[in-house]
Amino acid sequence: MTSKQLIIDKKPLFHRFIVPAGLLLLIAIVSALLYFNSGLIENDRIHWIVAYVSGLILFISIGFGTFFVYPFMYFRGASGKERVLGSLVTFIAWTFKELVRVSEYFTLGETLYYSASSIFLLILFGIFGQMGVCELICRKINKKRSPESIKVITPLPVVAIIAALFALFILLIWGVGVHWFYIYMEGYKALFH
Amino acid sequence: MGKHTNIFHQNITRRDVLKTLGAASAAGMMMPFMGKQAFARSNDKPPNIIFILSDDHRWDALSSEGHPFIQTPNMDKLASEGISFNNAFVTTSLCSPSRASFLTGQYAHTHGVKNNLTPWKDSNVTFLEIMKNQGYDTAFIGKWHMPGKIPTLRGMDKFITFDVQAGQGKYFNCPLIIDGKEVPSRKPYITEELTDHAIEFMGQNRDNPFCLYLSHKAVHHQFKAAPEHQGMYDNVPLNLPKESDPWITWTNGSVYYGAIMGPMEKFYRDYCEAIVSLDQQIGRVMEKVEEMGIADNTIIIYTSDNGYFWGEHHLVDKRWFYEESIHIPFIVRHPKMISAPGKKVDQMILNIDVAPTILDLAGIPVPDSMEGKSFTPILKNNSTPWRKAWLYEYFK
Numbered sequence: 042m043t044s045k046q047l048i049i050d051k052k053p054l055f056h057r058f059i060v061p062a063g064l065l066l067l068i069a070i071v072s073a074l075l076y077f078n079s080g081l082i083e084n085d086r087i088h089w090i091v092a093y094v095s096g097l098i099l100f101i102s103i104g105f106g107t108f109f110v111y112p113f114m115y116f117r118g119a120s121g122k123e124r125v126l127g128s129l130v131t132f133i134a135w136t137f138k139e140l141v142r143v144s145e146y147f148t149l150g151e152t153l154y155y156s157a158s159s160i161f162l163l164i165l166f167g168i169f170g171q172m173g174v175c176e177l178i179c180r181k182i183n184k185k186r187s188p189e190s191i192k193v194i195t196p197l198p199v200v201a202i203i204a205a206l207f208a209l210f211i212l213l214i215w216g217v218g219v220h221w222f223y224i225y226m227e228g229y230k231a232l233f234h
Numbered sequence: 235m236g237k238h239t240n241i242f243h244q245n246i247t248r249r250d251v252l253k254t255l256g257a258a259s260a261a262g263m264m265m266p267f268m269g270k271q272a273f274a275r276s277n278d279k280p281p282n283i284i285f286i287l288s289d290d291h292r293w294d295a296l297s298s299e300g301h302p303f304i305q306t307p308n309m310d311k312l313a314s315e316g317i318s319f320n321n322a323f324v325t326t327s328l329c330s331p332s333r334a335s336f337l338t339g340q341y342a343h344t345h346g347v348k349n350n351l352t353p354w355k356d357s358n359v360t361f362l363e364i365m366k367n368q369g370y371d372t373a374f375i376g377k378w379h380m381p382g383k384i385p386t387l388r389g390m391d392k393f394i395t396f397d398v399q400a401g402q403g404k405y406f407n408c409p410l411i412i413d414g415k416e417v418p419s420r421k422p423y424i425t426e427e428l429t430d431h432a433i434e435f436m437g438q439n440r441d442n443p444f445c446l447y448l449s450h451k452a453v454h455h456q457f458k459a460a461p462e463h464q465g466m467y468d469n470v471p472l473n474l475p476k477e478s479d480p481w482i483t484w485t486n487g488s489v490y491y492g493a494i495m496g497p498m499e500k501f502y503r504d505y506c507e508a509i510v511s512l513d514q515q516i517g518r519v520m521e522k523v524e525e526m527g528i529a530d531n532t533i534i535i536y537t538s539d540n541g542y543f544w545g546e547h548h549l550v551d552k553r554w555f556y557e558e559s560i561h562i563p564f565i566v567r568h569p570k571m572i573s574a575p576g577k578k579v580d581q582m583i584l585n586i587d588v589a590p591t592i593l594d595l596a597g598i599p600v601p602d603s604m605e606g607k608s609f610t611p612i613l614k615n616n617s618t619p620w621r622k623a624w625l626y627e628y629f630k
Binding site for chain 2: 076077079080085088089092093096097099100146147160216217219220223226227229230234
């Protein structure tokens, strides 16, 4: 993210931002449509294959799409802010869809609080961790290509990775996610009951 | 005598009872209301009652209900010696409200525990409290799990529960709260630990009949079996429904409620193994009843606080008004009253019926505040006409 890295050609916005972020979003939308409508398929085996494969792609696109988007954008000259935003587009779209869904039976406040539940935090921190990993890998690759010296390890990506691992522990590994869930529900009770 | 007249738990008519009471002395007439002394004088001692409540055990996850691989020999034995209700339901399919309904005989909108966040009101009257007032020795052992501070539950000779993990407890090494004092668990596995306490209570020397409310944490998430049962179903083919793909646990909102994130098939295998562990401990209670020689005069009831979705309707958890969620196993063993053991009946009974039924079986008047209905008539006569409809409610 330093000026030395700008030796990479900066492609137009469409190519450096819209294509990678939009492509991931499109994959997520198509797989979600397939997944949530797979029950319409009468043949059990075909249904299972479609549900499993589309569910897997949906899961990967939301949870791990950053591994695709971030390097893509990096090597097309996207700025740091663009890379962060591009990595979050699919997650934001998914979160928005989920908030709309629960808003059918929860108040606005409860709906917003829902976004602090484990799954969203886990994905969000996971995305930042992935960005940290991708940043380090991209710098490493760029360093090999670049005649100029590029510092690969800097605090920000390392902190992002550590934060993601910490979140993974708190949200999913610690009591298989149950402890955080109770903390979350205590917060819900304090705020809304 | 309250809503249903049945003092001595035999197949007798209301007229028979009135005749008997008419001929009896004034003291004899008041016997059911005189507590310990009344029981001491009676030649036909009121029955002991063991009510066993599990958590999230859906109605079809027993071998006696045709489950393809779960083996529950002890629940099956209970069913073969008693009556199974094919259509037992909860009026709110969620732990806390359902538990409060079992205890009070009331709907959630009456007892006030509307969800897992609204507190238990100390003004609520449990059937255990009423039984204590009528001379029973009483114990509540196990999962309380109602919001708010654990109460000093009225009418309890023994109150053993836990409050860790927001009242859910832990499967292993769960500290207990025994009559208000926290103590470490003696056995690592909670189902065995609670059963130990139940057996100790049953075995106490006493003149009075007892009523034991044994409320297990099992088989709730995290679905942990005893070590000897873990992995026993690792390789069996599962019978999960068509909609139950591995991604449901990550989608469709279940996370907001149940924190169940992970592989569905693994969870289901764990669940089935936890049921086997639960069954084993129920067997220990039954053995204790036999060993004490009280089987003929001890009523055992087994049920659960709600069912569970394993992907049906693309859902995980409970709450929603579908059969998988609201339908519970329900077995009553009562040798003195049940003339055709092993029978399955179709009448629709509810969790709110339990409190009035237990009082009725004990010959104790059922308060008008209870909204359920004693199903004792069904135990006596399997073809008794019964309710055609009932109210289900769910509060977000």
